[in-house]
Amino acid sequence: MQPIRLGLVGYGKIAQDQHVPAIRANPAFELVAVATQGQPCAAVENFESLGALLEKGPRVDAIAFCTPPQGRFALVRQALEAGKHVLVEKPPCATLGEAMALVDQAHAAGVSGLFAWHSRYAPGIEAARDWLASRTLQSVRIDWKEDVRKWHPGQAWIWQPGGLGVFDPGINALSIATHLLPLSLFVESAELRVPDNCQSPIAASIKMSDPGHLDIRAEFDFDHGHDELWSIEIRCTEGVLRLDNGGALLSIDGVRQAVSEEGEYAAVYRHFQQLINDKACDMDLQPLRLVADSFFVGSRTLVEPFYD
Ligand SMILES: NC(=O)C1=CN([C@@H]2O[C@H](COP(=O)(O)OP(=O)(O)OC[C@H]3O[C@@H](n4cnc5c(N)ncnc54)[C@H](O)[C@@H]3O)[C@@H](O)[C@H]2O)C=CC1
């Protein structure tokens, strides 16, 4: 079986930290070209733009997008128009409308598309989903708190319109919640705390619910430089389920549970490979809808300026 010939656009932090190692560890893929505006990727052909890669580069079957969300829509659309399968980092685009247009275009083009909600592939998620399936939910508490200076050093885009600010990591929690919880979630209220030199929030408090009146509260904090916290606690009639470390750790009533040994991005690329084999798409818009609604109804509080 010939490997899937892969191009990658945006050789930045996550591409270097996670995508390229996961690609190179999966024999079903061969990374053959990169288009980026920063440092080049070793051992493959590098191009300054997707257009140059498509026009002058080696043939590719699929393209992984690791650029910032702003401007990503035009790039992914260009790849779809060229008949390429696409894997798109989260958030899929800068707006919900753009993401909806990509879903339609991927289906019309008959190619495979994956919105890479990587946190859904964390080791504890499927065991958590199985446990919850037969339980009676009472409340959900989400705490997603990390240091932007560690995870996005010098990345001005994250504070600009379309960059999402603290919802850039926070959307990972929402992607887990929408994957675990059985009913469709909606935002009831939100408070967004925006540095007065930024366009997007550095912290947010969100109240959500579902048609069953489930009480869901989320606290997001991007300026949390110590004891980072990525936890989801789900209280049920039958007990308390808790995911920690972004879903890598699972406990039920305080007792640690066995989880998968597969890493998030290894699972993302295994899933992408399966979608290509099945000529299918997995382009869920629910996490991005919750972010959009948080911005719609969120009250804004200006806070002190943010400096990297
Ligand atoms: N930083 C992190 O820890 C994580 C980031 N992500 C997501 O990955 C995406 C990228 O984030 P980072 O890697 O941190 O950002 P980054 O700023 O480190 O990398 C972005 C890369 O895209 C390139 N680029 C921008 N526009 C381009 C264009 N038109 N054509 C070609 N290359 C272009 C830049 O040169 C840069 O190398 C974001 O959507 C983010 O939410 C996902 C998981 C973790």
Ligand SMILES: O=C1O[C@@H]([C@H](O)CO)[C@H](O)[C@H]1O
């Ligand atoms: O997707 C993302 O994950 C975090 C960080 O890498 C781990 O939580 C980052 O802020 C965000 O882009």
